[in-house]
Amino acid sequence: MISSNPVRGTRDILPQEMVLRDQLEAMILKRYRSQGFNRIETPVMENLELLLGSDGGENLKMLFSIIKRGEKLNLTPEASVSDLCDLGLRFDLTLPLSRFYANNQAELEMPFKAIQIGNVFRAERPQKGRFRSFKQCDIDIIGDPSVNAEIELIDTTAKALMDMGFCGFTVKINHRKLLSEVIRKLGFSEEAVGTVCITLDKLDKIGSEGVEKELLSKDYDHAMVSGLTKAVTEISTDNLSDWVDDELVIGELTEVIDAVKRLSKNNFTIEFDFSLIRGMGYYTGLIFEVSYGPYGYSIAGGGRYDNMIGKYCKTSVPAVGFSIGFERIVGILQEENNQLTHSQKKMVLFYEAAQGSFDQVIAAGEQWQTQGYGVNLVAMKKKFGKQISAYSEKGYAGFAVFGRDEALKMF
Amino acid sequence: MISSNPVRGTRDILPQEMVLRDQLEAMILKRYRSQGFNRIETPVMENLELLLGSDGGENLKMLFSIIKRGEKLNLTPEASVSDLCDLGLRFDLTLPLSRFYANNQAELEMPFKAIQIGNVFRAERPQKGRFRSFKQCDIDIIGDPSVNAEIELIDTTAKALMDMGFCGFTVKINHRKLLSEVIRKLGFSEEAVGTVCITLDKLDKIGSEGVEKELLSKDYDHAMVSGLTKAVTEISTDNLSDWVDDELVIGELTEVIDAVKRLSKNNFTIEFDFSLIRGMGYYTGLIFEVSYGPYGYSIAGGGRYDNMIGKYCKTSVPAVGFSIGFERIVGILQEENNQLTHSQKKMVLFYEAAQGSFDQVIAAGEQWQTQGYGVNLVAMKKKFGKQISAYSEKGYAGFAVFGRDEALKMF
Numbered sequence: 001m002i003s004s005n006p007v008r009g010t011r012d013i014l015p016q017e018m019v020l021r022d023q024l025e026a027m028i029l030k031r032y033r034s035q036g037f038n039r040i041e042t043p044v045m046e047n048l049e050l051l052l053g054s055d056g057g058e059n060l061k062m063l064f065s066i067i068k069r070g071e072k073l074n075l076t077p078e079a080s081v082s083d084l085c086d087l088g089l090r091f092d093l094t095l096p097l098s099r100f101y102a103n104n105q106a107e108l109e110m111p112f113k114a115i116q117i118g119n120v121f122r123a124e125r126p127q128k129g130r131f132r133s134f135k136q137c138d139i140d141i142i143g144d145p146s147v148n149a150e151i152e153l154i155d156t157t158a159k160a161l162m163d164m165g166f167c168g169f170t171v172k173i174n175h176r177k178l179l180s181e182v183i184r185k186l187g188f189s190e191e192a193v194g195t196v197c198i199t200l201d202k203l204d205k206i207g208s209e210g211v212e213k214e215l216l217s218k219d220y221d222h223a224m225v226s227g228l229t230k231a232v233t234e235i236s237t238d239n240l241s242d243w244v245d246d247e248l249v250i251g252e253l254t255e256v257i258d259a260v261k262r263l264s265k266n267n268f269t270i271e272f273d274f275s276l277i278r279g280m281g282y283y284t285g286l287i288f289e290v291s292y293g294p295y296g297y298s299i300a301g302g303g304r305y306d307n308m309i310g311k312y313c314k315t316s317v318p319a320v321g322f323s324i325g326f327e328r329i330v331g332i333l334q335e336e337n338n339q340l341t342h343s344q345k346k347m348v349l350f351y352e353a354a355q356g357s358f359d360q361v362i363a364a365g366e367q368w369q370t371q372g373y374g375v376n377l378v379a380m381k382k383k384f385g386k387q388i389s390a391y392s393e394k395g396y397a398g399f400a401v402f403g404r405d406e407a408l409k410m411f
Numbered sequence: 412m413i414s415s416n417p418v419r420g421t422r423d424i425l426p427q428e429m430v431l432r433d434q435l436e437a438m439i440l441k442r443y444r445s446q447g448f449n450r451i452e453t454p455v456m457e458n459l460e461l462l463l464g465s466d467g468g469e470n471l472k473m474l475f476s477i478i479k480r481g482e483k484l485n486l487t488p489e490a491s492v493s494d495l496c497d498l499g500l501r502f503d504l505t506l507p508l509s510r511f512y513a514n515n516q517a518e519l520e521m522p523f524k525a526i527q528i529g530n531v532f533r534a535e536r537p538q539k540g541r542f543r544s545f546k547q548c549d550i551d552i553i554g555d556p557s558v559n560a561e562i563e564l565i566d567t568t569a570k571a572l573m574d575m576g577f578c579g580f581t582v583k584i585n586h587r588k589l590l591s592e593v594i595r596k597l598g599f600s601e602e603a604v605g606t607v608c609i610t611l612d613k614l615d616k617i618g619s620e621g622v623e624k625e626l627l628s629k630d631y632d633h634a635m636v637s638g639l640t641k642a643v644t645e646i647s648t649d650n651l652s653d654w655v656d657d658e659l660v661i662g663e664l665t666e667v668i669d670a671v672k673r674l675s676k677n678n679f680t681i682e683f684d685f686s687l688i689r690g691m692g693y694y695t696g697l698i699f700e701v702s703y704g705p706y707g708y709s710i711a712g713g714g715r716y717d718n719m720i721g722k723y724c725k726t727s728v729p730a731v732g733f734s735i736g737f738e739r740i741v742g743i744l745q746e747e748n749n750q751l752t753h754s755q756k757k758m759v760l761f762y763e764a765a766q767g768s769f770d771q772v773i774a775a776g777e778q779w780q781t782q783g784y785g786v787n788l789v790a791m792k793k794k795f796g797k798q799i800s801a802y803s804e805k806g807y808a809g810f811a812v813f814g815r816d817e818a819l820k821m822f
Contacts, residue, residue, distance in 0.1 A: 004510045006453065006457075006510070010454035012514060013452040014515060015451055015519075036788060039426060045532075046418060049413060064456070066475050151769045258768075259769055262770045353559075374445045
């Protein structure tokens with residue numbers, strides 16, 4: 001018999017979780033739209049050339065590539081994936097958005113404030129809570145070079161999180177240019193900045209000792225390495241000018257932090273975090289992430305990527321994005337057993353199988369629908385008592401019996 | 412520069428269409444849930460073995476197959492797609508549902524009434540109105556062998572269509588067993604039934620003459636062929652017993668037609684159509700389709716497939732499904748310029764770029780949000796008049812200017 005398991009690293013979603021997911025998605029979408037953003041959609045498939053030519057970093061190693069159709073494949077031992085394949089599944093929503101903007105620019109408002117809600121695909125090693133197909137909810141502002149865009153994105157994302165019942169989360173913020181200036185000033189070369197950041201990104205997991213050990217193993221100078229861990233501990237918004245000269249960078253960081261602090265009304269925190277790196281190669285300015293409670297992963301993340309859209313347009317266009325990790329939100333709310341809003345009341349209308357015309361049963365169900373119930377029409381079984389209790393455990397409010405006892409009996 | 416076009420045969424969806432699509436999807440989902448169905452979701456990728464082992468018919472020639480990752484490919488000239496690939500994109504929602512049911516059976520209500528809304532993928536030759544990635548909205552009842560399942564699906568689908576403003580559509584219905592009995596009684600062999608059906612399916616396009624011509628060119632007997640076209644013209648619900656002996660088949664057809672007629676309250680029509688075939692190989696009983704107005708394609712279709720789920724479970728399980736072609740619905744409503752419900756009112760709140768802290772602009776926007784507006788915060792440009800008229804054409808209700816003239820001026 002053919003296996004009925006879903007593809008490795010993916011999963012089936014059952015009815016109860018779908019109710020929660022649909023509610024959350026509707027909340028997020030409502031908040032995004034009310035703040036002036038517009039939803040768009042792009043296909044899950046993109047041309048392989050576009051995907052491979054992007055700054056996708058590690059994600060390019062995790063591509064799902066689609067084999068060419070309708071042409072003879074060049075099946076030689078030297079053939080590479082790009083010889084055999086022409087399409088791939090998107091690994092994020094930012095690259096498709098950049099392509100979308102270039103393709104549809106003439107018909108879009110400027111600045112363009114985009115909503116994207118959809119699945120992305122990465123062939124990661126399967127592990128708890130990590131899936132190879134997962135949903136992201138992104139907002140992006142294209143065409144605004146000022147930090148107002150960052151402030152608006154953080155405000156909107158925070159409001160969406162609060163709509164879903166999250167409170168007391170922390171927005172961590174850093175600046176790519178600050179990172180690279182500090183690292184260079186410590187004596188690292190321009191080329192070393194990337195490597196240093198990759199190690200620094202592991203601080204949460206391996207601690208400062210681990211960071212020092214890893215950098216020393218890469219033969220970086222001892223003084224430079226300990227300078228770095230010192231910087232991580234000491235640098236703060238109060239002493240930024242001791243560490244960097246670029247006043248624009250300092251200005252951007254402090255302006256966003258101050259504005260978001262006022263907007264937060266103490267429902268959440270924003271804090272500068274020099275060890276915040278964010279993996280994606282394409283960020284050029286401010287970067288941010290939301291952490292929540294004891295969970296060792298971020299529930300949202302984003303940043304400015306001013307050099308990406310220019311690859312697909314004739315002109316360079318500034319852009320910033322913020323993405324909510326939908327699967328993580330769902331996971332946390334399920335773990336916290338958080339019943340958001342109530343879903344529609346449901347009832348069972350039982351009928352006897354040989355009871356004449358079924359359209360009368362449907363008509364009887366319509367009466368209950370007008371009272372707000374979702375009505376499930378179910379044929380009675382011999383073991384009726386057992387059948388009733390099965391439904392009482394499935395979240396139904398109650399039941400009635402067609403043509404016999406039409407009063408609703410609550411479970 | 413890298414092309415910014417979406418993948419051939421797919422398309423980008425712009426904000427205005429997304430508003431319509433989201434409204435329609437919400438309407439369909441609400442109706443389905445209120446009639447006792449439960450939404451589930453499966454991944455867009457399935458194991459290639461599952462896809463290729465299905466009764467997918469023509470769709471198997473249009474698969475998007477995903478190349479194996481992380482293992483050395485067997486790149487010899489003899490290698491087939493199934494040697495090189497391990498996954499594929501789903502071509503419909505019925506096969507994944509059957510797998511889902513087999514995989515999650517223990518946790519599902521019985522009978523299980525499923526909702527699936529999602530995209531499917533077929534590498535068809537691109538043509539107007541046909542896409543390689545398109546959305547379907549399916550309901551299925553698993554575990555009910557009686558025609559009550561068909562009646563419930565037709566009733567629910569018709570109600571969803573009426574919710575979206577469709578009226579006067581026609582539900583065409585036929586029975587696979589009736590088709591094969593009539594064709595065999597005319598003298599065709601058991602093996603010929605499939606071929607005859609493929610030709611008969613073209614009746615709409617090529618007429619009876621075309622059907623006769625094609626069958627004669629396949630060397631079928633002249634008397635048998637003219638008997639078939641005669642059957643198409645003469646067979647009706649009034650004379651079914653003249654054509655077939657199987658009373659169960661006649662009973663099923665007439666019971667569904669009678670019940671749906673009563674439920675329709677003359678808002679739509681149901682009619683027997685002996686030339687209705689439906690392509691998919693897996694149907695075993697009643698089949699149905701919805702046609703609407705002058706459009707030469709169906710807007711919904713489905714049928715009973717009692718032999719499919721058994722391929723993935725230990726036991727045979729009866730099942731029926733009905734699928735709304737979402738892209739066609741959207742296309743028709745756009746063509747008819749049908750404004751369904753009103754979308755959220757939107758306004759622009761302009762601000763001067765160098766006007767102090769941006770969080771005050773956001774706070775001013777919140778005031779308008781409480782009055783139900785979606786608020787787009789936009790920096791004023793020098794050519795303000797031109798900027799205003801650009802937004803007035805984009806469907807905004809009006810605008811205000813932060814800190815200067817805060818009354819809302821309607822467009």
